[in-house]
Amino acid sequence: MTSFRTKSRAECTFSRHLLLRRWQTVSYQTGWRFRADWFLPEVRTVVASLATSAMVPAPTAKLLGAARARNGVSISETMNDFRALFAAAEQALDVDALQSVAEGWAEVAETSPPLSCTDVYTGLATQAHFQRRIHEVSTFGAQRPGSHALAIISLPGPRDSRSHCWTLLARLGEAVKGELHGTGAVAMYQNSAIHILFPVSENNLSRLLECKAALEALGEGRLWPARMKFYPLSGAAAATAATSTTAVQDSSC
Structure with missing residues (x-):
């Protein structure tokens, strides 16, 4: 040694x-x-x-x-x-x-503005970067309708504070990045929910379900149960869905 x-x-x-x-x-x-x-x-x-x-x-x-x-x-x-x-x-x-x-x-x-496209608490995309990716895919991917979709995994809110503690957010970000590595997905955390822009494929849908399960296992059950909804990516509706889990109606898991 x-x-x-x-x-x-x-x-x-x-x-x-x-x-x-x-x-x-x-x-x-x-x-x-x-x-x-x-x-x-x-x-x-x-x-x-x-x-x-x-x-x-x-x-x-x-x-x-x-x-x-x-x-x-x-x-x-x-x-x-x-x-x-x-x-x-x-x-x-x-x-x-x-x-x-x-x-x-x-x-x-807690007092410094973000300096990059990465959220310092989770390691996921910032809101601005995520919305820009949605706009890019919606604008330049129109020739391939249905190639991308949006998934939102809604998590239980914290019981005794306005937001989840930063240690749990760090573990949350690690779990999301680990489960979605190699899928081409972009993820953002906002308002106790993970927003995920992803290329549609059978494998990616399976990976999203695994991501949801991994999140539910974190924090001694503090993130259980999670709910996941899928939204078609369609112009302004997709951008709206990126900041609200009730923007459009769709089936949930």
């Missing part, structure tokens, strides 16, 4: 460089989305702490989480990246430090 504990100055410099590269590699391998956005000054500070003292102090971890949020990185991607650090260092995950990363991220994300 490689140790990154305190060494001579020369050895420490080498260890920091080695750990930085290992962390970057493991993070890429475990799903970091945009490689050019990974390195930040806070990354170097975190590496220095772990390499010299085998721990990441809470203030240092919070600074990393805050920096990730300011750069539009989702909470799920931020936490997976921090887990990759400890995997790279061949050390057990510091749960307290991970919590500090999440706290730093949340403090910034």
